[in-house]
Amino acid sequence: MALISQSRRLRRTPFSDGVEAAGVKGYTVYNRMLLPTVFRSVVEDYHHLKNAVQVWDVAVERQVELRGPDASRLMQMLTPRDLRSMQLGQCYYVPIVDETGGMINDPVALKLAEDRWWISIADSDLLLWVKGLAYGYRLDVLVDEPDVSPLAVQGPKADDLMAAVFGDAVRNIKFFRFGWFDFQGTSMAIARSGYSKQGGFEIYVDGFDNGMPLWNALMEAGKDMDVFAGCPNLIERIEGGLLSYGNDMTRNNTPHEAGLGKFCSTQTAIGCVGRDALLRVAKEGPTQQIRPISIDGDIPACDRVWPLMAGKKKVGQVTSAAASPDFDTGVAIGMVKMTHWDEGTALTVHTPDGVREATVIEKFWI
Amino acid sequence: MALISQSRRLRRTPFSDGVEAAGVKGYTVYNRMLLPTVFRSVVEDYHHLKNAVQVWDVAVERQVELRGPDASRLMQMLTPRDLRSMQLGQCYYVPIVDETGGMINDPVALKLAEDRWWISIADSDLLLWVKGLAYGYRLDVLVDEPDVSPLAVQGPKADDLMAAVFGDAVRNIKFFRFGWFDFQGTSMAIARSGYSKQGGFEIYVDGFDNGMPLWNALMEAGKDMDVFAGCPNLIERIEGGLLSYGNDMTRNNTPHEAGLGKFCSTQTAIGCVGRDALLRVAKEGPTQQIRPISIDGDIPACDRVWPLMAGKKKVGQVTSAAASPDFDTGVAIGMVKMTHWDEGTALTVHTPDGVREATVIEKFWI
Numbered sequence: 001m002a003l004i005s006q007s008r009r010l011r012r013t014p015f016s017d018g019v020e021a022a023g024v025k026g027y028t029v030y031n032r033m034l035l036p037t038v039f040r041s042v043v044e045d046y047h048h049l050k051n052a053v054q055v056w057d058v059a060v061e062r063q064v065e066l067r068g069p070d071a072s073r074l075m076q077m078l079t080p081r082d083l084r085s086m087q088l089g090q091c092y093y094v095p096i097v098d099e100t101g102g103m104i105n106d107p108v109a110l111k112l113a114e115d116r117w118w119i120s121i122a123d124s125d126l127l128l129w130v131k132g133l134a135y136g137y138r139l140d141v142l143v144d145e146p147d148v149s150p151l152a153v154q155g156p157k158a159d160d161l162m163a164a165v166f167g168d169a170v171r172n173i174k175f176f177r178f179g180w181f182d183f184q185g186t187s188m189a190i191a192r193s194g195y196s197k198q199g200g201f202e203i204y205v206d207g208f209d210n211g212m213p214l215w216n217a218l219m220e221a222g223k224d225m226d227v228f229a230g231c232p233n234l235i236e237r238i239e240g241g242l243l244s245y246g247n248d249m250t251r252n253n254t255p256h257e258a259g260l261g262k263f264c265s266t267q268t269a270i271g272c273v274g275r276d277a278l279l280r281v282a283k284e285g286p287t288q289q290i291r292p293i294s295i296d297g298d299i300p301a302c303d304r305v306w307p308l309m310a311g312k313k314k315v316g317q318v319t320s321a322a323a324s325p326d327f328d329t330g331v332a333i334g335m336v337k338m339t340h341w342d343e344g345t346a347l348t349v350h351t352p353d354g355v356r357e358a359t360v361i362e363k364f365w366i
Numbered sequence: 367m368a369l370i371s372q373s374r375r376l377r378r379t380p381f382s383d384g385v386e387a388a389g390v391k392g393y394t395v396y397n398r399m400l401l402p403t404v405f406r407s408v409v410e411d412y413h414h415l416k417n418a419v420q421v422w423d424v425a426v427e428r429q430v431e432l433r434g435p436d437a438s439r440l441m442q443m444l445t446p447r448d449l450r451s452m453q454l455g456q457c458y459y460v461p462i463v464d465e466t467g468g469m470i471n472d473p474v475a476l477k478l479a480e481d482r483w484w485i486s487i488a489d490s491d492l493l494l495w496v497k498g499l500a501y502g503y504r505l506d507v508l509v510d511e512p513d514v515s516p517l518a519v520q521g522p523k524a525d526d527l528m529a530a531v532f533g534d535a536v537r538n539i540k541f542f543r544f545g546w547f548d549f550q551g552t553s554m555a556i557a558r559s560g561y562s563k564q565g566g567f568e569i570y571v572d573g574f575d576n577g578m579p580l581w582n583a584l585m586e587a588g589k590d591m592d593v594f595a596g597c598p599n600l601i602e603r604i605e606g607g608l609l610s611y612g613n614d615m616t617r618n619n620t621p622h623e624a625g626l627g628k629f630c631s632t633q634t635a636i637g638c639v640g641r642d643a644l645l646r647v648a649k650e651g652p653t654q655q656i657r658p659i660s661i662d663g664d665i666p667a668c669d670r671v672w673p674l675m676a677g678k679k680k681v682g683q684v685t686s687a688a689a690s691p692d693f694d695t696g697v698a699i700g701m702v703k704m705t706h707w708d709e710g711t712a713l714t715v716h717t718p719d720g721v722r723e724a725t726v727i728e729k730f731w732i
Contacts, residue, residue, distance in 0.1 A: 003392045004370040005403035006669035008685050009489060009612030010394065026369045028376065029395035032489065032612060037371035099501050104494060123375060123398065125491035128470060129498045135465050135639065136502010246375030246398060273501065303372035319374050 010034055013059035014149050014211020018219070022229035030060035030123045036231040043325060046235045049198055050326075053157035054230025055218050058195070058202070059149035059211075064107075064119040064127050068141035071115045073271065074134055078119075079109070080255065080272045082265035086111050091176040091191050094119075095255035095263050096126065101277030102251040103258065104129060106243065108193060110178060110204075118189075118204070120150060122245035133273070149211060151203045153218065157225045158200035164221040165214075166190065170201065178204075183217075186210055195232045197240035197366050235322040238331045241292060241364030248290060248319045248333045254278060256286040257335065288316065288337045292364045295330030295349055296357040299323045307350045308334055308358065315340040318349050318358075327365050336360060376400055379425035380515050380577020384585070388595035396426035396489045402597040409691060412601045415564055416692075419523035420596025421584050424561070424568070425515035425577075430473075430485040430493050434507035437481045439637065440500055444485075445475070446621065446638045448631035452477050457542040457557050460485075461621035461629050462492065467643030468617040469624065470495060472609065474559060476544060476570075484555075484570070486516060488611035499639070515577060517569045519584065523591045524566035530587040531580075532556065536567065544570075549583075552576055561598045563606035563732050601688040604697045607658060607730030614656060614685045614699045620644060622652040623701065654682065654703045658730045661696030661715055662723040665689045673716045674700055674724065681706040684715050684724075693731050702726060 004010075004027050011033040013019075019036050026038040036057060039045055048054065066074055076083050079094040086092055088111050096105045105126045110118040119126065131143045153162055162170045166181045170190060173179050178191035189204040205211055219227060243249060249258040255278070256264065266278045293308070299321050308316035316336035324331040332349070340347065345360040370376075370393050377399040379385075385402050392404040402423060405411055414420065432440055442449050445460040452458055454477050462471045473487040485492065497509045519528055528536045532547045536556060539545050544557035555570040571577055585593060609615060615624040621644070622630065632644045659674070665687050674682035682702035690697040698715070706713065711726040 002370055002390055004368055005392045005394045006667060007394065007610075007613055008668065008670055009610065010669075012670050024368055026371045028371045028373065029398075032395075098497060125494055128491055129494035131464060132495045132498020133502050136499050244373075244375065247373055301372060302374065303376075304374055304378055 014208045015057035018215040033060045035060045052226035053155035056152035066117045070139040070141040080264040082268045097274035101274045152194045154196045154200035161222045239365040293332040293334040299330040300353040380574045381423035384581040399426045401426045418592035419521035422518035427516045432483045436505040436507040446630040448634045463640035467640045518560045520562045520566035527588045605731040659698040659700040665696040666719040
């Protein structure tokens with residue numbers, strides 16, 4: 001493993017000082033910003049996440065804000081998910097596609113007002129796509145990246161920790177809903193959401209300078225709850241089937257290939273870019289799709305696609321993989337052709353460290 | 367310094383196997399792809415670059431290809447530089463701005479044909495901006511990222527090494543021009559260009575699988591020339607005043623602030639996005655601008671902006687800095703307000719390691 005050379009271009013976050021003080025050991029880069037990947041060890045972090053509570057610097061989930069009379073029209077142009085019944089205070093997971101139906105992001109959208117949205121993005125410069133469309137269509141809307149940085153609180157004790165800082169009202173936030181809460185005089189959106197299956201919240205921290213005071217308040221309030229710094233955990237997110245844009249699907253894939261067809265209402269999402277391309281996919285179904293894959297033997301770091309083979313025939317690829325302590329197997333996410341995607345299909349996966357036995361399984365592990 | 371956690375999302379390049387075999391010690395991430403930053407040491411790499419010849423994996427300079435009847439119209443929409451007199455086989459450095467005149471990339475454009483262009487991009491998903499505009503304007507053009515990955519050959523012996531592999535005709539390529547050359551049956555564009563001041567070429571390697579054969583051919587042919595793997599060198603590029611998008615200028619800056627006003631023909635670049643915003647800047651001039659800054663004392667890693675102060679007043683910021691062995695001073699790039707940008711102005715710069723004396727100087731070092 002090589003070192004990461006830091007520079008201003010790889011942006012620090014409002015929480016970087018806290019992350020460093022907690023002894024971060026590894027980073028990835030996400031939206032041209034530093035995202036921690038490991039604190040004590042990936043396995044230690046994994047067990048801790050499942051048993052206690054962690055504070056995550058996920059400022060890399062940059063916001064694209066739409067504001068103005070055409071904001072809602074533009075938002076519906078961006079996604080094949082039908083937004084007509086979405087209410088204020090709701091979060092929607094929204095696949096975003098280009099005109100060919102290829103995925104260019106898979107963010108969470110927050111409806112702040114009828115004329116104001118935040119899109120909490122995965123790893124691509126969605127801002128440029130949205131600005132290009134708004135300019136080309138001469139829409140009456142402001143599109144910008146506000147000074148808002150999400151901080152996640154994840155784990156079984158997340159409710160208790162959040163209540164200690166924001167009051168018991170946070171316990172009433174429903175899944176994929178958000179409310180507004182005060183922190184030291186600043187109102188911040190808090191959603192019940194996050195990139196783990198252990199439950200928790202994402203705080204949309206408004207203002208860079210509010211970052212460390214909130215980080216410190218959470219660490220102080222959580223002393224008796226075994227709180228520690230954490231980050232999206234590779235093992236836990238694969239066990240839970242949480243997809244990673246850029247890893248598990250790219251612009252080459254439709255939402256249907258990524259198993260996100262249920263979020264695509266191509267018949268009713270009028271005005272959505274890519275609708276024509278997706279109508280046919282929706283009708284005929286994809287020819288390859290994401291599946292959970294269990295792998296025997298030791299699992300090297302998955303730093304490139306690994307071919308999935310049926311004998312000498314390539315029938316797919318693995319894009320994320322890790323060894324699972326709790327399930328005592330290699331857990332992986334793969335894209336598999338329809339000829340071989342049925343539950344129980346035995347395949348081999350070709351890793352740089354050698355060939356492994358693999359099996360398509362029915363469901364993700366948790 | 368922390369480790370970088372590799373994943374498929376941080377894409378490997380056609381040359382990654384060669385980079386690893388050469389003992390790469392550090393990476394940055396650029397356009398969601400791995401970019402080497404150091405091999406032997408930044409200082410050793412620096413001296414070697416100035417005395418011998420290096421082969422650089424700059425596949426991170428992804429291409430945005432425009433092809434079709436509206437390709438040239440779209441290209442002119444993207445940049446305030448007037449492209450009317452540009453000829454086939456020319457490369458132009460083209461600032462690209464959004465509708466507010468803020469820079470969103472500073473790539474090199476290659477005119478392949480009247481209806482076909484490559485844009486060799488800096489660190490932002492320019493593809494999404496270009497696709498959004500093309501869709502919004504319903505232009506008759508294909509916009510995509512082709513399987514083309516630049517490999518640079520830089521240093522005083524670059525001509526000799528390139529001639530050994532591609533023949534003596536490469537010596538005739540003029541600065542910022544390109545020609546077509548064969549490598550093992552594939553025609554590739556070769557330009558006299560590159561992100562150093564030591565001279566050299568960029569080969570637009572067509573096809574992932576051609577990467578390592580070409581890398582190996584260059585290494586083999588250069589054995590007597592002290593060829594080695596290299597990468598853009600932090601010290602050398604600051605000495606030479608080569609700007610880095612994301613470090614030295616961002617979407618907050620106009621081209622004029624970045625000292626790129628000479629590439630903006632806002633009066634004649636008809637149809638360029640951002641023209642209205644830049645017309646006024648062009649007339650009145652910017653209120654802050656990039657300047658070379660010399661700094662006394664030792665220079666920590668510049669991983670964030672460093673305030674430039676005149677007494678207690680903030681008058682700018684340093685965004686790139688390094689200690690220069692050849693010039694025996696700290697070399698830096700800063701953005702300085704017009705009140706303090708004159709040559710010889712004495713300032714202080716506030717680094718995380720303490721305050722340093724700094725001086726605005728007239729010209730970059732080479």
